[in-house]
Amino acid sequence: MSLEVDINHPLAGFELRVAFEAPGGVTALFGQSGAGKTTVINAIAGLLRPQAGRIALSGETLFDANARINLPVHRRRLGYVFQDGRLFPHLSVRQNLTYGQRFAPRGSSGPALEEVADLLGLSSLLDRRPGALSGGEKQRVACGRALLSRPRMLLMDEPLAALDAARKEEILPYLERLRDQSGLPILYVSHSVAEVARLATTVVVLEAGRVARAGPAEQVLSDPAMVRQLGLREAGAVLPAEIARHHADGLTELAVSGGTLFLPRMDQPEGTRTRVRILAHDVMLATEPPRNISALNILRGEIVALREGGGPGVMAQVQCGSDRLLARVTRRSADALGLGTGKQVYAVIKTVSIARTDVGAG
Amino acid sequence: MTDWLGPEEWQAVALSLKVSLWAIGLSLPLGILTAYALARWRFPGKQFLNGVIHLPLILPPVVTGYLLLLTFGRRGPVGGLLEEWFGLIFAFRWTGAALAAAIMAFPLMVRAIRLAIEAVDPKLEQAAATLGAPRLWVFATVTLPLILPGVIAGAILGFAKAMGEFGATITFVSNIPGQTQTLPSAIYTFLQVPGGDAAALRLVAVSVVVAMAALAVSEILARRAAKRVSGA
Numbered sequence: 001m002s003l004e005v006d007i008n009h010p011l012a013g014f015e016l017r018v019a020f021e022a023p024g025g026v027t028a029l030f031g032q033s034g035a036g037k038t039t040v041i042n043a044i045a046g047l048l049r050p051q052a053g054r055i056a057l058s059g060e061t062l063f064d065a066n067a068r069i070n071l072p073v074h075r076r077r078l079g080y081v082f083q084d085g086r087l088f089p090h091l092s093v094r095q096n097l098t099y100g101q102r103f104a105p106r107g108s109s110g111p112a113l114e115e116v117a118d119l120l121g122l123s124s125l126l127d128r129r130p131g132a133l134s135g136g137e138k139q140r141v142a143c144g145r146a147l148l149s150r151p152r153m154l155l156m157d158e159p160l161a162a163l164d165a166a167r168k169e170e171i172l173p174y175l176e177r178l179r180d181q182s183g184l185p186i187l188y189v190s191h192s193v194a195e196v197a198r199l200a201t202t203v204v205v206l207e208a209g210r211v212a213r214a215g216p217a218e219q220v221l222s223d224p225a226m227v228r229q230l231g232l233r234e235a236g237a238v239l240p241a242e243i244a245r246h247h248a249d250g251l252t253e254l255a256v257s258g259g260t261l262f263l264p265r266m267d268q269p270e271g272t273r274t275r276v277r278i279l280a281h282d283v284m285l286a287t288e289p290p291r292n293i294s295a296l297n298i299l300r301g302e303i304v305a306l307r308e309g310g311g312p313g314v315m316a317q318v319q320c321g322s323d324r325l326l327a328r329v330t331r332r333s334a335d336a337l338g339l340g341t342g343k344q345v346y347a348v349i350k351t352v353s354i355a356r357t358d359v360g361a362g
Numbered sequence: 363m364t365d366w367l368g369p370e371e372w373q374a375v376a377l378s379l380k381v382s383l384w385a386i387g388l389s390l391p392l393g394i395l396t397a398y399a400l401a402r403w404r405f406p407g408k409q410f411l412n413g414v415i416h417l418p419l420i421l422p423p424v425v426t427g428y429l430l431l432l433t434f435g436r437r438g439p440v441g442g443l444l445e446e447w448f449g450l451i452f453a454f455r456w457t458g459a460a461l462a463a464a465i466m467a468f469p470l471m472v473r474a475i476r477l478a479i480e481a482v483d484p485k486l487e488q489a490a491a492t493l494g495a496p497r498l499w500v501f502a503t504v505t506l507p508l509i510l511p512g513v514i515a516g517a518i519l520g521f522a523k524a525m526g527e528f529g530a531t532i533t534f535v536s537n538i539p540g541q542t543q544t545l546p547s548a549i550y551t552f553l554q555v556p557g558g559d560a561a562a563l564r565l566v567a568v569s570v571v572v573a574m575a576a577l578a579v580s581e582i583l584a585r586r587a588a589k590r591v592s593g594a
Contacts, residue, residue: 047488073491080492086485090507090590099503103494149493 001185003027003153007043007053007063011036016050016209025201026179026186028217030193031229035206037189041157044187045080046073057152074103079146079184081156085138087130093141094126100149110150111182119181120144120174136167140174147182154178154186160195168195175199193234197221197277205229222324224307224315227280232328235315236279239323243272251296258299258320261349280315283327284348287337297349301325303341306334314339318347367568371561373540374548375568381456381544382524385464386471386517393468393520394513397475398501402484418530419469427533430462434534458535459542463527467520474519478512479505510587518580522573545569 006019016036029037042048044055046062049070055063057078062071079100087096097113104110117123120140130138139159146154159175160168172195179186179199190196196203196217203220205213207229213220220226222237241254243266252266254276261276268274290298301320308314314334318325325347329339339345367375399405400412418426434441434452444450452458482505490500506513528546535542537551549565552558 045492047492073488074494074496076492077494078492080489082485082489084485086483086489088486088490088504099490100493100495145493155492 001058001152003044003058003185003187004054004056005040005044007040007050007055009039009043009048009050009052011039011209014209016040018206018209018211020204020211020214022185022187022204023202024185026188026199027202027204028196028200029187029189029204029206030191030196030200031206032191036209037191037206038157040206041080041155041187041189045078045155046071046076077105077150077152079149079151079154081139081142081146081154081159083158083161085130085135085142085162087133087138087141087145089130091130092126093122093128093130093133096130096141097122097126097144097148099145104150108150111147113148116144116147119177134167135163136170139163139171143174143178147178147184151184154182154184155189156186157189158191159188160192161190172198193221193230193236194277197236197238198275218323221277222317222326224305224317224326227307227309227315227326232309232313233281234279235326235328236277236282237323237325238275238277239325241274241276243268243270243274245270256299256320257322258301258325260297261299262296278325278349280326280328282349283318283325285316285318285327285329285333285337285339286346286348287339287343289346290348293348295348295350299325299347299349301345301347303339303343303345306339306341316345318345320347367564368561370539371548371565371568374543374545374565375572377456377459377540377543378525378545379572381459381463382521385460385467385524386521388460389464389468389471389520390513390517393471393516394475394506396468397472397479397516398505400472401476401479415472416469418466423466423527423529424533426466427462427530430458430465430530430534434458434461452535454535454538454542456535456542459527459531459544462530462534463524466527466530467523470523471516471520474516475509475512478509478515481512482508507590510590511584514580514583514587518576522576525569525572525576 001024003022009016016039018036018040029040031037039048043050050063050065052065054061061069062076063069088099097116117126120143122140122144125133125137133141160171163171176199188199200217203215203217204211205220205226212229213223213226218238218240227235239256241256241261243252244255244260245253246265247253250265251262254261254263299320301318303316304319304324305317306314308331312330313328314331316327316329316339318327327347396415400408431453432438436442436445436451436453441452450457452461486504487500490504495503526546531544532547537543537547543551545565545568549562552562552565
């Protein structure tokens with residue numbers, strides 16, 4: 001199951017020219033507001049007709065300007081979760097959830113209402129009206145509604161953008177379960193690096209209507225060349241990890257390819273595969289093994305790239321095992337330590353800086 | 363009630379109700395379609411259609427009545443064909459009164475429904491389409507329930523207009539007791555004969571009661587529909 005997109009469309013101020021492929025898993029379409037993300041997702045859903053190009057899902061053409069193919073929205077079978085929920089106000093939660101069920105092709109498999117209600121924690125809300133739901137509940141119903149229409153793929157347009165931080169935290173675990181249990185490919189539009197780092201397996205970075213970078217999430221998010229698009233404060237690496245041991249002193253030991261990391265106690269059992277995100281400004285570099293230091297997490301690595309920004313900072317990419325960390329240090333320090341490509345360094349990561357909320361199952 | 367109103371008066375009231383109900387009942391689906399087209403579709407001649415629909419509102423009713431007579435009279439281009447094909451005769455029949463009432467009420471009805479449709483967020487209809495619903499289904503399950511208060515308001519407004527229609531009706535189908543003498547025509551007739559004041563006054567009272575009842579019913583229905591729609 002893969003989605004191929006190659007479209008051109010004029011937008012106010014610039015021309016959208018986007019080509020990418022979304023394999024299975026969660027593909028994040030990342031970019032600042034106005035980069036053309038919503039235009040792309042609407043074109044895929046069929047809500048907008050691109051001027052030129054082609055869109056295909058698993059070989060089936062949804063849109064082809066040259067061949068004059070434009071499958072109508074209701075026959076594309078793509079579940080769309082909108083930023084603003086768009087629940088039907090005159091229908092109950094149950095009726096909202098089952099709205100698309102009758103249109104699913106006969107014999108198509110998919111979860112039943114009870115399973116979806118369980119998965120998204122909606123069982124107690126089924127008889128309510130959308131007007132009586134909180135923002136987070138509404139978005140969960142919107143996800144369930146899309147899921148129950150038995151789509152071939154889920155499209156999510158910033159489903160969390162309208163929610164406050166607490167509500168986001170409430171929904172993210174549900175989205176992770178959705179990703180891991182539904183097996184549906186998801187195209188996830190977002191301008192939040194934290195969400196992308198937590199959910200995405202593939203990242204497509206959109207900038208002013210062009211694809212600036214596309215690839216596996218770990219690679220794209222750890223690419224120092226992407227710092228400008230991701231934002232300096234949000235720049236950081238995403239590392240696959242496995243919970244190795246829960247220690248008695250409340251720490252959890254994680255195995256990453258370059259060594260071990262310690263985090264405050266995590267709930268998942270030992271052996272669980274997970275992902276950690278390490279922000280570039282939480283990483284210090286040393287050229288010798290640091291001693292007498294309170295930080296527990298020190299990974300040995302080699303600098304593979306050094307990228308100077310416009311300010312006093314330098315972004316260093318450090319190869320630790322098979323993963324790459326990002327570290328942001330001052331140019332002064334970089335000069336003093338003689339940092340350069342090929343240099344052996346020790347990356348010092350403060351335990352507390354690996355934020356719990358940035359740890360997602362994957 | 364029947365002994366309170368004389369037989370002729372009762373006839374006029376019953377005829378008016380029959381004419382108005384038929385007029386609104388038959389023109390409502392067309393009114394919803396027209397309102398939807400004006401609110402949502404883009405097509406050539408849209409402004410022209412809008413103008414034609416509103417014409418009865420601006421033209422003197424007598425003019426509308428005369429135009430109806432010219433078009434739908436037994437020798438008129440449309441009236442002649444309708445009689446030939448379906449045996450449907452409008453001129454000087456209650457059916458003609460219903461046609462006149464429908465045409466006079468149409469712009470009011472369309473206006474109310476159009477406002478309701480414009481208030482429905484097209485994004486909800488888009489969402490329904492992404493769930494696999496074809497257009498007609500989206501209209502029936504999303505748009506129509508959401509505009510129901512507006513449809514009720516439009517229908518009642520049209521009904522009230524139809525009950526009160528006088529100028530076009532009397533011009534088109536005249537004032538034949540039991541056939542085309544509607545409530546306003548009857549009031550007019552009673553006022554023309556000496557000693558008819560009492561009968562006229564009784565019919566005026568009936569008019570007021572019917573109008574108030576229609577308003578009350580529409581309020582209740584619209585409130586109930588609005589409550590359903592608000593999703594609380």
